[in-house]
Amino acid sequence: MTQQKIYMLAIESSCDDTAAAVLCNGKILSNIVATQEVHQQYGGVVPELASRAHQQNIVPVIHQAIAAANIDKKDLSAIAFTRGPGLMGSLLVGTSFAKSLAMGLDIPLIEINHMQAHILAHFIEEEGFKKPEFPFLALTISGGHTQIVKVSDYFKMEIIGQTTDDAVGEAFDKSAKIMGLPYPGGPLIDKYAREGNPKAFPFPKPKVAGLDFSFSGLKTAILYFIQKQTKENPGFVEENLKDICASIQYTIIAILMDKLKKAVKETGIKQVAIGGGVSANSGIRNALKEAEKKYGWKCFIPKFEYTTDNAAMIAIAGHYKFLNKEFSDFSTTAQARYKF
Secondary structure, eight states: OOOOOOOOEEEEOOOSSEEEEEEEEEEEEEEEEEEOOOGGGGTTTHHHHHHHHHHHHHHHHHHHHHHHTTOOOOOOEEEEEEEEOOOOOHHHHHHHHHHHHHHHTTTOEEEEEHHHHHHGGSOOTTTOOOOOOSEEEEEEEOOOEEEEEEEEEETTEEEEEESOOOOHHHHHHHHHHTTOOOOOHHHHHHHHHHHHHHSSOOOOOOSSSOBBBOOOOHHHHHHHHHHHEEEEEEEEHHHHHHHHHHHHHHHHHHHHHHHHHHHHHHOOOOOEEEOOOOOOOOHHHHHHHHHHHHHOOOOOOGGGGTTTTSHHHHHHHHHHHTTOOOOOOOOOOSSSSOOO
């Protein structure tokens, strides 16, 4: 008996990237992302500009995704979309388009939690990448979230630790901004850190109970440090940029790894997967590889293109919901705060 081909169109529009992907039975046929460069001049994402750009990009991006998959829209089995969390204006564009297209094609509509999708990206059929087995721990790190999640099944997930204030991605970007680096600054810190001394400038690690995180105090400490040093020497940042970046990255990674080690100890689960935009950071990836050797963990690091916001991860989440016949009503609406 020939396996039924399930063609899933996925739409992701939670922040400032308009993305669409087509998946067939767990394998990605196309994965298109349109980035928005307009935000760079403002040093961060401007929600109103983001939603306007989504309106301009969504039709050509979806058209390109279907064309690249070499199928017709009539072949689609269902449409998955990001319902939340994210920027409300951006989410509304993707949600409205997904509902309209699904209704027009008379196919099921499937709502997806963006953060769950980051975790499920590990289940995309990709050559050379192994999938974690249940249960496993997921460290989801992005500009808006920092979470440790216990994953017992595809949609049975429990947050056991999270940030009490700022997310790790924000800590990277704000630290970069303090040093005068352009937005997004996180990847630049990673770049310069590779050539710097990680122990040149010690920064404090916040004391937070349990498995929760806090990054606001670290950001403040970095701000005061830079202000003090540049007052004494205006050229301090330029002269010590690589060492400052290495020291900041070293501290942030230490904070993440301390909590992850604690989570492994408390749960007894030694399978660890990472996801979210910050999981593209080379220092974090190296720290996980070292932990794998040192502590006997089994670590799962996604393909680079599935770390930042993309529709492939929405598609795989939609695939598993389709198999369970978990379809959404057409009255569903976007939710900026959308819990697991």
